[in-house]
Amino acid sequence: MVSGEVYNPEQWNNFFVLVGTGSAALTGLVFVALSINVKGVAKDATHRYRAINMLSGFTSVFIISSLALMGRQTYRTLAIEWLIVSVLAAAINTNGYVQGFRLSGSRYALSPVRVAGGSACYLAQVIGSLMLYFGSGTGIYISAIAVIVNFCFLVSGSWLLIVGTLNSSD
Numbered sequence: 001m002v003s004g005e006v007y008n009p010e011q012w013n014n015f016f017v018l019v020g021t022g023s024a025a026l027t028g029l030v031f032v033a034l035s036i037n038v039k040g041v042a043k044d045a046t047h048r049y050r051a052i053n054m055l056s057g058f059t060s061v062f063i064i065s066s067l068a069l070m071g072r073q074t075y076r077t078l079a080i081e082w083l084i085v086s087v088l089a090a091a092i093n094t095n096g097y098v099q100g101f102r103l104s105g106s107r108y109a110l111s112p113v114r115v116a117g118g119s120a121c122y123l124a125q126v127i128g129s130l131m132l133y134f135g136s137g138t139g140i141y142i143s144a145i146a147v148i149v150n151f152c153f154l155v156s157g158s159w160l161l162i163v164g165t166l167n168s169s170d
Contacts, residue, residue: 006137007075012068012144019147020065027058030158040165046105049096050161053118057154060089061147075140079133082143086129090122106164114153121150 034041034051041047067073067081097115124146131139 006135007078007132007140009068009073012140015144016065016068019151020062020069022151023058023061023065026155026158027055027062030054030058030161033158033162034165037162037165041161044105044165045103046100046110047161047165049100049105050157050164053093053096054154054158054161056089056092057118057150057157060085061151064147075135076133079129079139082129083126083133086122086125086143090119090126093118093122114157118150118153118157121146121153125150 030051041051064082064085067085068078097110100110125143128139128141128143128146131142133139
């Protein structure tokens with residue numbers, strides 16, 4: 001049984017519907033935008049890995065939201081799911097930046113602020129999910145705020161990717 005003191009699914013339902021729907025819509029928009037200029041993405045390592053990071057970031061939010069909306073889950077179940085998805089998304093994100101720096105690509109797109117900010121958001125989701133698992137209701141707030149802040153990085157990163165691929169295709 002879910003403890004209402006730690007996590008009340010009814011109170012979070014609208015949040016997960018909102019961010020899940022938003023992330024699905026944005027994933028589709030980014031995918032279409034990248035498909036239009038696939039040559040520009042494919043020829044630059046930074047653009048390729050940024051595309052992977054943006055798509056996996058939005059997809060991770062959709063997956064977390066979908067899992068959270070499933071019935072009869074305890075706060076510990078949600079915490080484990082959020083932890084697994086966040087760790088995988090963080091690994092993909094980190095690998096993307098490592099590959100972007102390692103391979104030849106657009107260095108202007110590898111801002112230390114963006115690297116640190118996005119990584120901090122994934123780290124906060126991991127910490128928040130661990131806190132939730134161990135019974136702290138504050139954990140879900142930390143993870144949820146991290147998702148919202150990461151949306152800012154994902155949306156702006158998607159825009160920079162699209163603009164960057166257009167600039168590099170000239």
